[in-house]
Amino acid sequence: VYILNMKKYKSIVRVTVLNGFLAYVFYAGALLLDLGRPWNVINPIIGNSFGVNSVLFLVAWHFLLYMIAQLIEFSPAIAEWLGSRRIHKLLSAMTVAAVIFGITLSTLHQSGLGALYLMAKEKIHPLWYSEFIPINFFVSSIFAGLSMVIFEGSITHKVFSSHISEKNHHSEKSIISGLARICAGAMFAYFFLQTLVFIHDKDWQYLNSPMGYWYMLEMVGFVLLPMVLFYISQRHENKLLIRTAAIITMLGIILNRLNVTVIGFEWEMAVRYIPSWMEIVITLTVIFTEIWIFRWVINRLPVLRDPPAWAKH
Numbered sequence: 001v002y003i004l005n006m007k008k009y010k011s012i013v014r015v016t017v018l019n020g021f022l023a024y025v026f027y028a029g030a031l032l033l034d035l036g037r038p039w040n041v042i043n044p045i046i047g048n049s050f051g052v053n054s055v056l057f058l059v060a061w062h063f064l065l066y067m068i069a070q071l072i073e074f075s076p077a078i079a080e081w082l083g084s085r086r087i088h089k090l091l092s093a094m095t096v097a098a099v100i101f102g103i104t105l106s107t108l109h110q111s112g113l114g115a116l117y118l119m120a121k122e123k124i125h126p127l128w129y130s131e132f133i134p135i136n137f138f139v140s141s142i143f144a145g146l147s148m149v150i151f152e153g154s155i156t157h158k159v160f161s162s163h164i165s166e167k168n169h170h171s172e173k174s175i176i177s178g179l180a181r182i183c184a185g186a187m188f189a190y191f192f193l194q195t196l197v198f199i200h201d202k203d204w205q206y207l208n209s210p211m212g213y214w215y216m217l218e219m220v221g222f223v224l225l226p227m228v229l230f231y232i233s234q235r236h237e238n239k240l241l242i243r244t245a246a247i248i249t250m251l252g253i254i255l256n257r258l259n260v261t262v263i264g265f266e267w268e269m270a271v272r273y274i275p276s277w278m279e280i281v282i283t284l285t286v287i288f289t290e291i292w293i294f295r296w297v298i299n300r301l302p303v304l305r306d307p308p309a310w311a312k313h
Helices: 007-035 038-046 055-082 085-120 133-159 166-170 172-201 210-236 239-263 277-300
Strands: none
Touching: 007 038, 007 055, 007 133, 007 172, 007 277, 038 055, 055 085, 085 133, 133 172, 133 239, 166 172, 172 210, 172 239, 210 239
8 A cells, every 4th residue: 555555445554554563462462471481582582592593583573573563654543643743744754664664574574484384394294394384374474464354344344334434435345356356366376386385295195194184175175265256256346255255264374374383283193282271261362352452442543534634634
């Protein structure tokens, strides 16, 4: 929107950035809970024990700096809420730089998360391990993020309908159709890359096994199927079909990350990791708290509402 001047999507920028910023903040909070000793979170940031050449050091800094970049990008809305014109002018001038910085960080961050698993070749099932994990993580994050925007935006348009102008209401169908088109293209690239890796690594012998059937379910049911649905639905601007494809895609991304990190990780071990009920309750608490904060911000700040007249100049 900012770099390519795609004005069509301008109405969803703030709510998308807010959603991303809160997700990162609350995920950081969840990480602190997960550590058990939250004061040790400083170690990967300063390179203690891990070293500044480690992937974890890079991921920690990408995470931290990306949150700051998102906060700067969203900050003009805070200045408008406070009615501070001088601060708003300063923050607005910083927006484009923050966006460019944020795009770079998100690219590195998503691929960095995948790069963490390059060191676990002996532990990850061959169907999910490849030297291209960083690229696959990055490409899949594109349609994962846009699917989340479609899903969250659909709910937002119903729940906060009174905040949205008539003009933006009418443009909803065109916006999600455009996002669906990008999703279809990104999913085709991802499916093509995964197919190339599979053929190159000659993993045919694993297909006729329980893990192979699971892999086929992920690739056909949660990548190929929603890709086709996105393509068909965007051509006919079918909102229901686009939302259905977005939900399937989100479930597919969750499944893929679980396959790499839990299900296909040390798959031959006799004792497997299964989340306890306490972990599930804490996770749901973090998510519902984030939704509550999101609702609080939407109802008070000019996120979906048009900004004040003085902020448009």
